[in-house]
Amino acid sequence: MADYYEVLGVDRTASEDEIKKAYRRMSRKYHPDIAGPEFEDKFKEVNSAYEVLSDPDKRRMYDQGVDPNDPNGGGFGGAAGFDMGDIFGQFFGQSFGGGSQGPVPRTQPGRDSLANVTIDLRTAVFGGTAHVDIRTMALCPDCKGSGTANGSSPVTCPDCKGRGFAQKVVRTMLGQMMTSAPCERCEGHGTIIESPCPSCMGHGRIRSKRSVGVSVPAGITDDTRLRLASQGEVGECGGAAGDLYIDVHVAQDKTFVRDGDDLHCWIEIPMSWAVLGHDLDIDTFDGRRGISIPAGTQQDDTVTLDGLGVTRLRSQGERGDIIAHVVVVIPRKVTDKERRLIEEFAESHDADAESRHVSQGPKPRQAGKPRGFFSKLKDALS
Structure with a gap:
């Protein structure tokens, strides 16, 4: 049988607080995310030790030589590999005889939160910081999460004597049996807040609005979800905050259309530039x-x-590339002189042009009479 006291590094006379502090210290030391995956078994061993020593009934069994975590460890609930309390719990919906019940901690972990933020394409290209306003539960500034007013402390519940549950005898087809249920007066906490904080009404947290800075990685795509650890909802009575998840949306840009890591844009040029060539500047x-x-x-x-x-x-x-698509602009109106020049050019340039099939993408264009560039222009102006 494993020595759970040795695993946590405490004496057999250690108090509940000493066991809890030892567990927190050892769990941080051997957590796989901190110490490495090779300490996963050690971390499980620490959790098993705390599961037994933090429960008064299981600890009593362990001190008597029975390991509650060993299905073959002996005793009424362990010799056959099942717990009679679990069986009766299925009948009554409660723990049989009080079993491993105890006070429910007031401090509870907070839930995760979800928010949305929209960034421009430039931020998606280079990365940056986006700010999002969220409304969630935050630590009460007046009581600092204790839930009590004027620095007072919760007092032991006089009904359950701090146990968090009440026992009563009920008649069943098997005879009289002892059942337990959460204490109605303290709601299972074992303590009562006689002077609750007026700001949070004893919950240790209030709903608050705050701005959160989100680090956006360069190259982020639309509808990406980011996780901000411990930035979510604060738990009851100052419990650890959950995580905040941010759904990032990239707004459409007026100039560029994104395709993977490439940016596409369209530039209009006059027909003379297309024929003769030209150098120009564009915005990027x-x-x-x-x-x-x-x-x-x-x-x-x-x-x-x-x-x-x-x-x-x-x-x-x-980085990807910018791909500029050329749009040749044909004038809708020309002077008589310009028309004569174009007709002269067409006669000399398109006189020997032949009909041929051309295509652009999956849809073929219609074939017809000669379609030189200036023939198209001449048609457009006629």
Whole structure:
């Protein structure tokens, strides 16, 4: 049989507070997230020791030479591998004979919270800090979580004498039996707050609004959920806060459309730039950058700016690209002189053009008469 006192490092005469303090110290020391996964068995051993020594009845059994955690450890409830109290509990919905019952701690852990925040595309590209306002339960500033007023302390319940439950005898088909239920006066806590804090009414927490800063990683995608440990709801009577989960949404940008780590944009240029070529500057999240439109650029051709897209998540600063789609603007109105020049160019440039099938994407374009660039322009102006 394991020596649970030795596991927790306490004497056999240790008080409940000493056992609790020892357990907190040992659980922090051997928690797998802190000490490493190789201490998982040791951590389980510490929990088993505390489970027995923190319960008066189980501790009494252990001191008499019976290990309550050993299904073959002997005794009325353990020799056959089952607990009679569990069986009667199924009949009455309560613990049989008071068993392992005890006062319910007033301090309870808080629940997790959920909030939403919307960021712009620039923040998704580079990362940053977003701020979200949340309304949740926070520590009462007046009583600091104790739930009592003027520095007073809870007093022992006179009805249950601090046990947290009351016993009574009931008649059953098996005869008279002792059952237990939470004390109605103290609600199972074993203590009563005679002077509750007027701000929180004895709960040790109040509903409060606060702003939380959220660290947004570069490259984050839309509808990503982030976790902020211990930033959620504070528990009853100052219990440990739960976690806060933030659902991050990326707003649509007026200039760029995101596709993975690439950013797509569309730039309009006059037809003369498409024919002759041209250098120009466009706006990016890194400032103005120059691009070159090569001579003979066609409608929907693209120009790529390497490394100016979205930061790749969990990379060493690598980024996607900006892909600029060219939109050639054909004038709707021209002067007579401009029309004559275009017609002259069309006669010399498109005179030998032939009909041919062309396609763009999955849908083929209709074939017809010669479709040189300036033929299209001439049609548009006619």
